[in-house]
Amino acid sequence: MTAAGDLAVATTGLTKRFGAQTAVDGIDLVVPHGAVYGFLGPNGSGKTTTIRMLLGLVSPSAGSRTLLGYDVARDPVPALTRVGCLVEGPAFHPYLSGRANLVRLDAADLTSDRRTTRARVDAAMDRVGLLAAATKRYRNYSLGMRQRLAIAGALLQPRDLLVLDEPTNGLDPQGTREVRHLVGSLAQEGTTVLVSSHLLSEVEQISTHLGVMSVGRLVAQGTAAQVRGTVAPVVRVTTATPDAARDVLVRLGLSGVEVRGDEVVAQPGDVVPERVVEALVHAGVGVRAFAVTAPSLEDLFVQLTGEGFDVSG
Numbered sequence: 147m148t149a150a151g152d153l154a155v156a157t158t159g160l161t162k163r164f165g166a167q168t169a170v171d172g173i174d175l176v177v178p179h180g181a182v183y184g185f186l187g188p189n190g191s192g193k194t195t196t197i198r199m200l201l202g203l204v205s206p207s208a209g210s211r212t213l214l215g216y217d218v219a220r221d222p223v224p225a226l227t228r229v230g231c232l233v234e235g236p237a238f239h240p241y242l243s244g245r246a247n248l249v250r251l252d253a254a255d256l257t258s259d260r261r262t263t264r265a266r267v268d269a270a271m272d273r274v275g276l277l278a279a280a281t282k283r284y285r286n287y288s289l290g291m292r293q294r295l296a297i298a299g300a301l302l303q304p305r306d307l308l309v310l311d312e313p314t315n316g317l318d319p320q321g322t323r324e325v326r327h328l329v330g331s332l333a334q335e336g337t338t339v340l341v342s343s344h345l346l347s348e349v350e351q352i353s354t355h356l357g358v359m360s361v362g363r364l365v366a367q368g369t370a371a372q373v374r375g376t377v378a379p380v381v382r383v384t385t386a387t388p389d390a391a392r393d394v395l396v397r398l399g400l401s402g403v404e405v406r407g408d409e410v411v412a413q414p415g416d417v418v419p420e421r422v423v424e425a426l427v428h429a430g431v432g433v434r435a436f437a438v439t440a441p442s443l444e445d446l447f448v449q450l451t452g453e454g455f456d457v458s459g
């Protein structure tokens with residue numbers, strides 16, 4: 147058991163009820179220092195509510211949470227001082243430059259040192275690759291640049307932990323790549339990052355750890371490899387007649403049988419691969435390819451949450 151002090155984020159039985167609805171149901175988050183923790187789940191599964199509790203923006207109905215070893219309820223100032231966050235994004239002024247917007251944002255932070263504002267603003271803009279566009283008006287920024295500016299806003303002070311709620315929501319593929327790249331490089335410098343998303347493709351390439359939410363519960367958590375290991379292997383059959391193949395797999399007793407284009411994917415359970423191939427051939431299904439593989443992240447989420455995830459924007 148790891149002590150909370152060794153973890154960047156730890157929660158115990160964290161719960162939030164809204165009236166009769168339990169939006170977050172007793173979750174125990176474990177985010178080690180240095181991790182990029184992909185906090186995944188379909189819309190409405192409780193990610194934002196969890197993040198708002200972590201940041202002290204709403205109080206939990208039950209349970210506790212620590213950030214960087216400090217209890218958020220008891221010691222909010224030390225807990226939150228070195229935590230940068232992006233939740234619903236700051237409101238930037240369209241007619242001011244990116245730099246002027248960050249100066250305004252810094253002025254709103256009562257703890258910041260005015261003498262160093264300019265240097266910190268430029269360092270943050272440089273960090274997110276926007277220094278060359280510092281004097282450009284915000285309204286002329288692309289979506290990716292706007293989001294990078296928002297992340298720069300979270301970097302005006304030194305941060306050990308960044309909490310980003312759906313940072314690529316609404317971005318085009320180019321903007322998504324920019325933000326993903328930025329998160330990856332911040333992590334390489336040693337900042338722990340908790341990043342939420344309902345889109346698999348956004349976080350799977352950069353996450354060292356995953357937590358998967360489904361209807362308020364944390365249904366899987368661990369290193370990316372551990373989480374993948376919690377689910378069973380899948381068989382994949384590629385064929386010109388996927389519907390016929392699906393019927394064979396269902397008759398054989400495979401579970402989670404799903405047709406995806408010319409591929410049929412299922413969990414074999416106790417049915418050995420030889421038996422599957424034999425039954426397909428016997429039923430006259432032309433098999434182009436057959437494989438037993440570790441589940442893709444998409445398979446994983448279907449198994450864990452019972453829902454398909456959006457694979458892209």
Ligand SMILES: Nc1ncnc2c1ncn2[C@@H]1O[C@H](COP(=O)(O)OP(=O)(O)OP(=O)(O)O)[C@@H](O)[C@H]1O
Pocket residue numbers: 164169187188189190191192193194195196344
């Ligand atoms: N202030 C509130 N009052 C009542 N219900 C709320 C409130 N905030 C969230 N909820 C409900 O709690 C559940 C979880 O919402 P939450 O926003 O945390 O999910 P999410 O996983 O972040 O989804 P999304 O990606 O859509 O934000 C939802 O059913 C939502 O309607």
